[in-house]
Amino acid sequence: MTTMTQPAPAWLRDLAAARAHYEELFGWPVAVQVGQRQLAVALGQTLDAITMPAALAEQVHAQLGIAMLAGPLIAHPDGGRWTFLTQAATMVSGDIVDGLEGQEVRHAGAGAYTVIPTEAGNGGWHWINEPRPHQMLPSAYAVIATARRLCSTPTAA
Template sequence: MTAGVMTTMTQPAPDWLRELAAARAHYEELFGWPVSVQVGQRQLVVALGQTLDAITMPASLGARVHGQLGIAMLTGPVIAHPDSARWTFLTQGATTMPGEIVDGLGNHEVHHAASGEYAVVPTECGGGGWCWIHEPRPHQMLPSAYAVIATARRLCSAAVA
């Protein structure tokens, strides 16, 4: 009696998957971000709540917040969503951030991502409409989530006054 020989045929990974893996390694090595590949969506995501946090708002408010943060030399990475209607600011992790810090900004559609959520990280290969408004830079300290929220709060209250 002879033992059956099991053969498996493997194919190389598709180009888009190799490109995503390379982009993932780039983000992890250059910035130390906990990036994962979402194969089904062909995109990269970064886990939020530890190393990074994210504040999302309408693009019109985001452009004003980004401008004010630039004046204060607190500019950090900003991502435009595929619908071009929203921007996400990547910030330092703020795991002790009280829930009420974004209270009063819900009417302005400003949201702080909960711990354990993910933000899409733009790549040339994955695309899907996600793009950098302001790309991250090596050795650049991310802005505090508190600074982004405080700037949004100030601009929203000035618009009402």
């Protein structure tokens, strides 16, 4: 009995190469989600994710940039939400976004995954601010504190 093997499709080889790139360059625990043809990074140990509406995220990103704390930022396919990749919030004694639920700010940590944009992936995920080698990720607390400050001012979105 002989079995015929087919080479992996080009999109899968591209995703595997992108996965290796992220793991080697940034040390992120990245997985290939074959069914969705995308990459996802596990959250909770190396990094976490804070998601919020794009209008608020744009303001938060600008403020973090002024403080030299801007980090990787991902736009969702719907264009209405952006996700900040942050250091893992390991010292959490409760929900760090407590009080921001009305602003649709969400923290994803241990046990969750977030999509990582790739040229090979489909679905419309893309970088607003790409990660850089040796770049320290911003603290989840700095992102939340900035969002909280902006939401408490009368001009917040």
